[in-house]
Amino acid sequence: MDTVNIKKYFYQILSIFAALLLAFSIAQIPVQAAAKPGTVKLSSIKAVDYNKINIKWKKTSGTTNYIVYYKEAGSKKWIKIKTLDNTKSSYTHTSSSKYPIVVGQKYTYTVKAYNKKTKKSGRYSKTGLTTRTVPATVYGLGAGLTGDNTVNVSWNPAGGTTHYVIYRKANDSAPSKIATISSKYTRYEDKNPVEGVTNTYFVFGYSSKFKVYGDGSNTGVSIKVKKRVTPTPEPTSKPEKPGDNNNDNNHGDNDDDFDGPVDPIAMASEVLRLTNIERAKEGVQPLKYNKALQDAAMIRAKEISIKFSHRRPDGTDNTTVGKEVGAAGIGDENIAMGQDSPASVVNDWMHSPGHKIQMMRDSNQYMGVGFYKSENGVYYWVQEFTAIDPNASGSITFNANGGTINGNKTYTMVGTAGTYAWLYDAPSQSDIINIPSPLKDGYTFSGWYDTPAPSSSRLPLRRVVYGKNGNTVYAKWVPNN
DSSP states (O other): OOHHHHHHHHHHHHHHHHHHHHHHHHHHSOOOOOOOOOOOEEEEEEEEETTEEEEEEEOOSSOSEEEEEEEETTOSOOEEEEEEETTOOEEEEEOOSSSOOOTTOEEEEEEEEEETTTTEEOOOOSSOEEEEOOOOOOOOOEEEEOTTSOEEEEOOOOTTOSEEEEEEEETTSOOEEEEEEETTOOEEEESSOOTTEEEEEEEEEEETTTTEEOOOOSSOEEEEEOOOOOOOOOOOOOOOOTTOOOOOOOSSOOOSSTTOSOOHHHHHHHHHHHHHHHHHHTTOOOOEEOHHHHHHHHHHHHHHTTSOSSBOTTSOBGGGHHHHHTOOOEEEEEEEESOSSHHHHHHHHHTSHHHHHHHHOTTOOEEEEEEEEOTTSOEEEEEEEESSOTTOEEEEEEEOTTSBBTTBSEEEEEEETTOEEEOSSOSSGGGBOOOOOOBOTTEEEEEEESSSSOOTTOOOOSEEEOBTTOEEEEEEEEEOO
8 A cells, every 4th residue: 555545545534533633522412401591589569549550679680571470369370461671670450351459359460480582580589579559549539618617628539449448637636537428529518617626538449359458638628617506585574665775686696707818728628629620621640638748838829928929928939949949840830819719719720721731730749839818818820830749859969079078989968859959050159058068189179060071171060969860960070280
């Protein structure tokens, strides 16, 4: 055999050996099955309305989708109600004909992770999280007093109710139940109020199927009921002789301003109720009562008797009143004067395009109503609106951006969400907040910005809002020469 053939044969043998070796190596590599998504850990569940339940969870690995299930508590059968993408970590289930939520019924929810590429599902909590809904909170309470000392109590319809339960307290006494009526009615006549004192009424929604109550209004509605006057029998006397000088024509008339002073709270509550009736006609969600916002409106009602304007007597705009009472986010404001009743002022506002827009604005969620009767008997009315919870807290984080603030990288202030913290150039010097000075070796502080690297042409922030979910501003540094 010549040399060429020997080499050719050798390389053939070598190639066969390499192929066998490669095949053997591949055979030794374990085949790994496609991984399953991780187990979903549920974090919270909450009934957010009479017909809505929110479930939250923590995201897990290997997931393209989350599948939400629910069932009646105690049932073995899970019902799939929603498939979400992997960016979601919460879901609010709204009652429907297909997936109902019955008020008072306990429901259990769970979430399963799924990967549509591998067609595999992760494990899930078999116990899930359980809650139930209750009737909606009753809003828009109003009260009026008739000449026979009957108190008329009214309110806005509340979802998820079969009945309304009315409670009453006199002055500082404990509330007691005085009536239960069908949810077909949103009005009750109390023909036997406690006379001579202030009567306060609370109304709760009730669902009879599972015997559950909703929440009542925060403060109820109050009205002062005077004692009825029993006429004193006139004494029998001899007919007066002509010429007797008797000009007393009152004969036991003790009716000294029977109607008493106007109750500002009752007036305010009625305006809220009537406004929500108008919003319901337009298909807009009812406005919610908030005490701090109402306190702000009451201040403004007295102020517009001095200066009838959306600017306050001190020259600031209406929104600044929120700072005085701890009400955040005051925006829209309606004012009026001269109307003699809640119905009259609401009617006038509704027939004024600009005022109506603010009353019907869907983004407004809360309203405070102010009422003031001046010394000359003129009525003044105010509506203050907010798009956020007036009591929500917020924060601002000052990031030293490479420096320090009191030795730390950041400094956080907490305040009322939606209100401003003035950094400089405020309406008054007292409004400027006191922020510890940031420090950085070799640099001079040059203001706060909403970005870590602001352009040279930008000016520093004058004011920063306390964000509900937090806002962050950054220090700007200029090198020392």
